[in-house]
Amino acid sequence: xxxxxxxxxxxxxxxxxxxxxxxxxxxxxxxxxxxxxxxxxxxxxxxxxxxxxxxxxxxxxxxxx
Numbered sequence: 001x002x003x004x005x006x007x008x009x010x011x012x013x014x015x016x017x018x019x020x021x022x023x024x025x026x027x028x029x030x031x032x033x034x035x036x037x038x039x040x041x042x043x044x045x046x047x048x049x050x051x052x053x054x055x056x057x058x059x060x061x062x063x064x065x
Contacts, residue, residue, distance in 0.1 A: 001042050005035030 013033055021027050039061040042052065057063065 001040070001047075003040050004038060006037040006039050009037045010035065 017030065017033070020030065040059055041062040041064070042057065042060050043064040044052075045064060
């Protein structure tokens with residue numbers, strides 16, 4: 001099970017950050033950006049037979065079976 005920032009969003013934000021730097025922005029003046037979107041991913045193969053509550057499974061962003 002993983003709860004953390006969206007990897008796709010992080011790559012997009014990183015690309016935007018690098019783009020601004022390559023266009024001449026000073027890296028030391030750029031603010032640190034925090035993730036805005038988080039995801040819950042559950043891998044049922046790795047759950048080793050654990051019974052997960054239905055309420056948890058309804059909130060999952062990605063379910064690996």
